[in-house]
Amino acid sequence: MVRLAARSLSAVRVYDCAMENLDTLEAAQSKFDDILSCSSLEAASDKINKLAKAKELDSSLILLINRAWAAVKDSTTMRNEVKDIMYHIYKVTRKALKSMAPPEIKLLKYLLNMADPEERFTALATAFPPGAGHAVKDATALYTTPKELHKWIKMMLDAYQLNKQETDLVEARQMSDPMVIQRLFVLKETIEQEYMKQNNVLDEKDEEFKTEPESVD
Template sequence: MGFILPREAIGLRSSSLSASLGNTTAATNESDQELKEDDSEQFDDRKMVRICNKLIEVFTVDKPTPSDWRRLLTFSREWDTIRPHFFKRCQNKADNESDPGKKHNLLRLSRKLKQIDEDIQRHDELLNAVRKSPSEAGEIVARRRKDFTKEFFVHLHTVAESYYDNPTEQNAVAKLGNTCLAAVQAYDTATESIEALNAAELKFQDIINSPSVDAACRKIDNLAEKNELDSALVLMITKAWSAAKESNMMKDEVKDVLYHLYKTSRGNLQRLMPKEIRILKYLLTIEDPEEHMSALNDAFTPGEELEGMDVDCLYTTPEQLHTWIRTIIDAYQFSREGTLVREARDLMNPKIIEKLEVLKKKIQDNFM
C-alpha cells in the first residue's frame, strides 16, 4: 500500500476539486461561510435550520453516495459546529414528514451519516495523536495497529486534499501519512518475523525429537512438499549445525545428525526455488567471459533435468531467463521488492543489478 503524496500530484487533484464535487462543495462552503459570519452568541436558530436543510438536500439529491459524504464532512471546516443541529433537524423533519418514503430516506440519511461521522472522528483522533508526537509513531502503531486500516489512510489522503488552498499544511499532512505508513510496515515486518520464528521453533523441536535421522529427514522432505520449509527453519537448523561443528563438548553422533538435517533442509530449500533463479545465481558467480558464455549455452540447451545431492542439471529458455532478469531489475528500479518471490530478493543490491544488466544485454544480443 503506498501513500506517497507528491506536492505536484496533490496540486493537480486540488485544482480540479470543484469540478469533481460539483455544486456540493459550493453548498458546504456557503454553509461554512454563513457560520463564520455570525457571532456564536447571537446565532439565529433559523439560519442553522436553513443551513441544515441545504445540507440535507445536498446529501440526498446532489451527492447521495456515502463516499461523497465522507469527502464533504472531511472538507468542511465547520462541521463540528453543524453536527448536533444537523442530526436534530433530520429527526424533526422525519417526525413531521407524512410521506413514508421521504421519512424513511431522512432516517436512513441520519443513521448512515452518523456512522460515517463516527468513523471520521475516530480517524481524526488517531491522526491527531500521531500529529502531536510524530517521533512516537512506531509506539502508537504498536499499541493501535488495528486502527491503521486502509480506510484510515484513505481518510488521511482526503484530509491532505482538503488543504488545497494551503500547500504547507497539505505537505505536512502528506509527510505525516508517509510516517504512519513506514511505521505500519516496520511493525508488520517485525510481527511476521516473530511469528515465523515461533513457527520455525515448533517445527525444529518436532524434527529434533524424531526417533531416527531418517525420520527427521522425512519430516523435512514432507515440509518441503507442503511448501512449509521456510528460510527461518533452515536458518535455525544451520545455526544448530554450525554451533555443533565448532563444539568440543558435543558427541560426533549428534554432529552427524545435525549435519544430515542441515544438508537435507538446504537441498530442499534449493528445490523450492524457481529454477531460473537458481540458474541466475549460478551465472552470477562466474567471472570469466568465455566460461560465462559456455554456461549460458548449457542453460539454454534442452535436455533431461536432474537434481542430485550436490549438482543439479537444469535448463530454461532465453525468453524465460530474460523475463526474470527484467522483473528483478524493474522491481529494484521502482522499489517494488515486495513483488518478488522471496528467493529473488537477495539479488536486489546495486552491484548485482549491474551484473544483471550486463547479463540481460548478453542474452538479448546472442540468444534472442
C-alpha cells in the first residue's frame, strides 16, 4: 500500500529546497523514500518510530513529510488511498515527534510565552551558540542555530496551515491563538533579517509565508 503513495508522490514536488544544502536534503529524501517503500502502514509506522528513537527524525525529514501531506491533502488528482496513507504517515510522525522533545521545540515554547518583544529578542540572541573559539557560557542552556530554529518555525507554521484544529507542536498555548501565530511570524522574520541574510543563508527567492497575519492587540 505504501508503495502506491511512493509512486504517486514521485510526480509531486513536496519540498522547498531553497533553505537546504544538498546533503541534508538528500538524507531527508532517502529516509522518506525508505518510509514510502515499506510494504505496509504498520511497517512504515515502525520505521518512523525507530528513526525517532535513534534521534534521526530531524527537522528536514519532518518538514518533508508535512509538505508531502500538504501536496496530496487537497489534490483532485490523487487517489483517496494515497491520501489515507500520507495522513497516516503524517499523524505517526507527529506522535513520534512528541516523544523526542527536540530542544528547538522547548526553546520556541520558552520564546512564545514571553509577552515582551524586547525580552523575546534578547532571549533569541542568547539561543545561538558563540562562534568558534568562544566558550559556551551556560552548559545547561538550550542552543541551536538560526537555520535550524528557522526550519522548526516553518514546520510549525506548516502544521498550522495544514490543520488548524490539530496543531499540537506548541503545548504552552494552542496554535489557534492568533497571538502565538503572530509571534511565530515575527520570530521567523527576525531570524531571516538579523541572522540568516547577513550570513547568506536565506535564499532571496524564498517567498514562503511572506504574508503576515493581521495585527493582534
